[in-house]
Amino acid sequence: MIGIIDYGAGNLLSVKKALEHLKIECRVIDSKEGFKDIDRIILPGVGAFGAAMQRLRSCRMLEDIREWVLSDKPFLGICLGMQLLFEESDESRGVRGFGIFEGKVVRFKQGKVPQIGWNQVSIQKESCLLSGIDDLSFFYFLHGYFVEPKDTDIIIGTTEYGVIYPSMIKRGSIHAVQFHPEKSGVDGLRLLENWVRKC
Amino acid sequence: MLAKRIIPCLDVDSGRVVKCVKFKNLRDIGNPTELARFYNEQGADELIFLDIGASYKSREILIDVVRSVSEEVFIPLTVGGGLRSIEDMRKVLNAGADKIAMVTSAIENPPLISEGARIFGSQCIVLSIDAKREKESWHAYTHGGRHDSGRDAVEWAKRGERLGAGEILLNSIDMDGTKEGYDLELTRRISENVGIPVIASGGAGRLEHILEAIRIGKADAVLVASLLHYDEYTVGDIKNFLRGNGVCVR
Numbered sequence: 001m002i003g004i005i006d007y008g009a010g011n012l013l014s015v016k017k018a019l020e021h022l023k024i025e026c027r028v029i030d031s032k033e034g035f036k037d038i039d040r041i042i043l044p045g046v047g048a049f050g051a052a053m054q055r056l057r058s059c060r061m062l063e064d065i066r067e068w069v070l071s072d073k074p075f076l077g078i079c080l081g082m083q084l085l086f087e088e089s090d091e092s093r094g095v096r097g098f099g100i101f102e103g104k105v106v107r108f109k110q111g112k113v114p115q116i117g118w119n120q121v122s123i124q125k126e127s128c129l130l131s132g133i134d135d136l137s138f139f140y141f142l143h144g145y146f147v148e149p150k151d152t153d154i155i156i157g158t159t160e161y162g163v164i165y166p167s168m169i170k171r172g173s174i175h176a177v178q179f180h181p182e183k184s185g186v187d188g189l190r191l192l193e194n195w196v197r198k199c
Numbered sequence: 200m201l202a203k204r205i206i207p208c209l210d211v212d213s214g215r216v217v218k219c220v221k222f223k224n225l226r227d228i229g230n231p232t233e234l235a236r237f238y239n240e241q242g243a244d245e246l247i248f249l250d251i252g253a254s255y256k257s258r259e260i261l262i263d264v265v266r267s268v269s270e271e272v273f274i275p276l277t278v279g280g281g282l283r284s285i286e287d288m289r290k291v292l293n294a295g296a297d298k299i300a301m302v303t304s305a306i307e308n309p310p311l312i313s314e315g316a317r318i319f320g321s322q323c324i325v326l327s328i329d330a331k332r333e334k335e336s337w338h339a340y341t342h343g344g345r346h347d348s349g350r351d352a353v354e355w356a357k358r359g360e361r362l363g364a365g366e367i368l369l370n371s372i373d374m375d376g377t378k379e380g381y382d383l384e385l386t387r388r389i390s391e392n393v394g395i396p397v398i399a400s401g402g403a404g405r406l407e408h409i410l411e412a413i414r415i416g417k418a419d420a421v422l423v424a425s426l427l428h429y430d431e432y433t434v435g436d437i438k439n440f441l442r443g444n445g446v447c448v449r
Contacts, residue, residue, distance in 0.1 A: 013292075013295060014297065020270075047320050111201075112419065113394060116322065116419075117396070119201045120200065141201075142322050183275050184274075185274055189273055
């Protein structure tokens with residue numbers, strides 16, 4: 001059973017609809033009690049970095065998620081759910097992220113911000129997530145900030161928007177993407193299905 | 200590279216897609232769910248549904264349409280038309296919409312933009328501007344193009360961005376349904392004055408018009424309706440044409 005973390009914001013409805021369309025069992029989790037019977041979790045998200053960390057704390061799910069990721073259980077972060085894995089963000093100075101990965105989240109300095117629309121992912125490393133997906137396929141992006149990992153080894157895909165930045169990362173069973181697979185048509189659905197069945 | 204988006208627009212009245220010329224003279228086009236599926240298969244980058252029925256019942260029907268479309272079409276969906284409160288917004292977002300578009304309610308009640316952006320995020324809020332030329336400038340109109348708000352359209356776009364809108368959907372009342380091309384000057388003026396994406400709308404009659412809206416109007420996305428509704432072209436035809444002219448499309 002897949003658990004989709006609900007902390008009062010975010011796009012979990014469309015993630016749920018996408019999984020249901022793929023006939024994959026999932027459940028929304030909004031408290032620490034909800035983690036029972038769950039073997040994979042998705043942390044979706046739109047909204048601000050600081051507000052999200054605060055909500056996760058007040059829903060008492062912060063430590064459970066941290067423990068989950070630290071014990072390398074299957075995890076998929078989407079958009080803000082990717083950024084929260086890092087130490088801090090320019091969006092909300094002074095707020096600590098999960099700090100699973102070293103590095104911070106910074107704002108785009110060129111072009112229209114937020115970036116809204118379909119952009120390409122250049123594959124940097126083979127991955128279970130990208131099985132059957134061509135290099136330079138388009139995915140739907142919606143964000144003003146991007147991650148700058150210290151350990152560049154975790155980067156499996158990059159995207160260009162005035163700057164070349166990491167749009168997919170992976171370490172062990174932890175995967176995260178900056179785009180929205182649940183809104184990225186056929187390739188997005190394939191990526192979600194890959195994560196469930198191949199990663 | 201970020202692709203230019205092609206966005207089919209479905210004007211819906213009581214559960215039927217209609218098309219109007221200069222905001223008047225409605226014609227029946229078809230079933231919104233079927234059209235949404237059809238355009239998605241053609242490679243549409245997003246879909247916009249505008250409720251022009253302006254009745255409670257028409258809105259309820261559109262919400263049902265969005266709910267069923269969002270269960271099988273996995274691209275961004277925008278809904279607009281008669282949304283006047285945070286509760287109205289929440290209702291369409293909960294039905295599966297990703298963004299909401301506002302014209303009249305935004306002008307009558309600008310804090311609705313900032314409040315919506317605070318609660319749902321800027322990416323959810325599309326400021327839709329119905330603009331009509333007045334000598335050397337453009338005015339923003341409300342109530343389906345019937346009422347002149349007196350606001351300068353460019354200034355209103357800038358203010359909308361400051362209030363927290365994440366995108367501008369720019370409709371030219373003068374060009375709407377004429378098939379004579381987008382209002383390039385208006386599109387360019389707004390696009391150069393805001394730091395958020397601008398979707399050009401109103402007037403596409405030939406493929407070249409779309410290219411002009413992007414090249415000359417500097418639009419980030421284009422709305423298309425009649426060009427697609429009458430089977431003149433598919434989304435694929437539009438993209439092939441743009442690609443052949445060096446524009447990045449998906």
